[in-house]
Amino acid sequence: MNKDYQLFFDSDCDITTEWANKYDAKLISMPYVICDEEYFPYKSWEKFDSKAFYNALRAGNANPSTSALSEQEYIEYFEPILKEGRDILYVHFSREMSATFNSCDKVIATLLKKYPDRRIELIDTKGITICSFLSDIQIGELYKQGKSIDEIKALVPEIIEHSAAYFFADNLKFFARSGRVSGFKAFMGGMIGVKPVIHISSEGKMVSIDSAVGRKKVLAKIMEYVVKLEDHIKDYPIIIAHADAPYLVEEFDKMLKEHFGDDVKYILLDVNPTAGCHCGPDVLGVGFHAKAR
Numbered sequence: 001m002n003k004d005y006q007l008f009f010d011s012d013c014d015i016t017t018e019w020a021n022k023y024d025a026k027l028i029s030m031p032y033v034i035c036d037e038e039y040f041p042y043k044s045w046e047k048f049d050s051k052a053f054y055n056a057l058r059a060g061n062a063n064p065s066t067s068a069l070s071e072q073e074y075i076e077y078f079e080p081i082l083k084e085g086r087d088i089l090y091v092h093f094s095r096e097m098s099a100t101f102n103s104c105d106k107v108i109a110t111l112l113k114k115y116p117d118r119r120i121e122l123i124d125t126k127g128i129t130i131c132s133f134l135s136d137i138q139i140g141e142l143y144k145q146g147k148s149i150d151e152i153k154a155l156v157p158e159i160i161e162h163s164a165a166y167f168f169a170d171n172l173k174f175f176a177r178s179g180r181v182s183g184f185k186a187f188m189g190g191m192i193g194v195k196p197v198i199h200i201s202s203e204g205k206m207v208s209i210d211s212a213v214g215r216k217k218v219l220a221k222i223m224e225y226v227v228k229l230e231d232h233i234k235d236y237p238i239i240i241a242h243a244d245a246p247y248l249v250e251e252f253d254k255m256l257k258e259h260f261g262d263d264v265k266y267i268l269l270d271v272n273p274t275a276g277c278h279c280g281p282d283v284l285g286v287g288f289h290a291k292a293r
Contacts, residue, residue: 005087005119007143008077011041012093013125013132014241014269016048023140028077028090030100032274033065041273050270054244054281057174064174064277068100074107078120082111087119089149091139093128094204121149123156126204129275130239130287131165137237138163164293165200166225167285168218170245172196174280197221198285202293216251222286223255229290236289238266243276243283252284 009015010028020027029040034056041048056062081088095101108120123139125132138159142152169175175198195218197210210225212218226233238256242249249268256264271283 003086005089005149006081007140008088008090008092009136009140010090010092011272012098012128012274013091013136014129014239014272014275015133015136017042017046019137019140023137023144025140025143026077026081028069028092030093030272030274031067031069032277033067034062034273034277036063038067039273048270048273050244050273050276053273053276057276057281066098066274066277068098068103071103071107071110074104075111078107078111082115082118082120085118087121087149089121089123089143089152091123091125091132091136093132094126094200095124096126096204097128097206119149121153123153124204125163126160126202127163127165127200128206129165129271130167130241130269130285131163131200133241133269134163134165134237134239134287134289135159161202161293162231162289162291163287164225164229164290165239165285165287166222167198167241167279167283168195168222169198169279170195170215170282171280174278197225199225200293215248219248219252219255219284222284223252223259226256226286226288227259229288229292231289231291233260233288234264238264239269239287240266241269241271241283241285241287243271243279243281245282245284248282248284252286 007025008028009020009025010030012030029043031038031040078088125135139152193213194211196208198206199209201207210221212221
């Protein structure tokens with residue numbers, strides 16, 4: 001454990017308790033509501049049952065939604081660390097995707113008045129799920145190496161700029177309801193079978209940038225972006241996340257190996273349930289080290 005400061009991640013970055021523990025980090029749980037009951041990942045339950053969660057969404061009566069953390073909840077995460085005489089570095093998902101950071105900012109201002117000798121620094125990964133995960137694990141390694149907050153912050157722009165993510169959702173009604181993605185019309189896409197390719201921009205927004213008809217063709221489109229933008233892809237972890245869609249993983253695995261060889265490696269993740277409320281089931285995305293996001 002770094003004695004000078006504590007590293008925090010949040011569950012919207014697809015960080016699980018196991019991944020947080022690997023980097024001696026603490027995990028902030030981002031809540032979601034399903035079937036009118038609120039849950040906090042890795043607090044309400046220990047292991048995410050992705051199949052049960054996404055089957056509930058498929059059933060059509062789960063009414064999934066998300067909410068911001070309260071100021072009191074942020075205080076409960078941060079204040080014990082400050083009381084220990086340690087600083088905080090919180091690496092989080094994109095500010096562009098949630099109002100939760102309004103509460104976070106207020107709490108930080110209040111706590112720094114109470115603990116004027118302490119320091120709380122935030123790093124915006126300008127992403128979510130796989131895009132943030134890719135940045136998180138690189139920052140986690142720096143933390144374990146004993147790098148200071150300032151040393152890490154100096155390296156962050158390059159890490160984030162080279163962390164790219166592309167994905168698609170099979171059922172666009174979830175994105176349409178959440179309003180999180182610009183650039184496509186969910187109803188029209190659903191009617192004609194068009195699957196948009198969604199990209200996380202350098203500003204931290206989800207934007208539809210391409211499309212194809214059918215699952216196999218949209219996976220091929222995503223693969224085209226990987227091939228075009230990858231930078232020493234085998235020297236960095238490739239991140240694949242899916243929303244209870246192992247058949248999509250199998251198909252994309254074949255594409256990766258056909259192009260990069262059988263020795264290509266990737267980390268396979270479940271799309272976290274808070275993000276899953278917005279994307280729905282049958283999603284696949286890939287995060288990778290790119291020439292530029």
